[in-house]
Amino acid sequence: MTTPPRPKQLDSPVLPKIFKYMGKAQVWVYKRTGGRIGGKWRIGAGFRKPVPTLLLEHRGRKSGTTYTTPLLYITDGADTIIVASQGGLAKHPQWYHNLRANPDTHIQIGRDRHPVRALTADPQQRARLWPELVRAYADFDTYQAWTDREIPVIILRPRTAPDPDAP
Numbered sequence: 001m002t003t004p005p006r007p008k009q010l011d012s013p014v015l016p017k018i019f020k021y022m023g024k025a026q027v028w029v030y031k032r033t034g035g036r037i038g039g040k041w042r043i044g045a046g047f048r049k050p051v052p053t054l055l056l057e058h059r060g061r062k063s064g065t066t067y068t069t070p071l072l073y074i075t076d077g078a079d080t081i082i083v084a085s086q087g088g089l090a091k092h093p094q095w096y097h098n099l100r101a102n103p104d105t106h107i108q109i110g111r112d113r114h115p116v117r118a119l120t121a122d123p124q125q126r127a128r129l130w131p132e133l134v135r136a137y138a139d140f141d142t143y144q145a146w147t148d149r150e151i152p153v154i155i156l157r158p159r160t161a162p163d164p165d166a167p
Contacts, residue, residue: 026070030055034111041072041137051137055108056082056156061101069095073109073156074129074136080107080116080156081129088146096152107156116156126153 030038030053040050051072059066071082084096099105099118106113121129130153134141144151 023070026053027055027068030070031108035109038070039110049137052109054080054082056095056099057106057108058095058098059102059105061098067095067098069093071095072137074132076129076132076155078158080109081121081133082154082156083133083140084152084154085140085143088143088151090147090149092149092152096154099154104159115159117159119155119157121153121155125155126150129153129155 026038033039035053039053041053052074053070054073056069056071057066058069074081084092086093100120103118105116105118107116108114130140133153140151
């Protein structure tokens with residue numbers, strides 16, 4: 001089966017703005033309902049098989065501002081796994097660059113907030129985790145086919161020591 005070419009409509013400059021505001025709305029609702037609303041992704045492949053969603057905090061590498069982004073995830077033992085797919089766009093999402101600059105952060109799953117350290121999966125880890133991610137959300141394979149960049153897989157490893165910069 002071949003992947004269809006990336007729809008040209010997805011390259012519209014309006015879409016990132018729509019995604020930004022939709023993401024802000026999802027974060028607002030997720031936080032107020034403890035993930036009861038906004039805690040499952042039900043779009044695309046998630047329509048028939050909803051995928052769990054977490055909130056990722058990340059500090060702007062230039063601004064120092066703390067941002068929150070909703071993302072799909074799977075678990076791998078104690079680790080939480082996320083993907084910097086950005087819908088198959090040509091560039092990595094800003095949150096990925098922010099995590100690389102400031103890897104110690106927090107995630108929220110439901111009402112629980114956890115300190116984590118972000119690591120980009122090495123080639124062997126990615127090869128093992130990618131099929132699991134695609135099993136959870138089949139569109140990840142489509143996104144990879146739409147872009148020339150290798151979509152990073154990020155391992156969010158629990159931190160035991162408290163973060164002195166945590167709010």
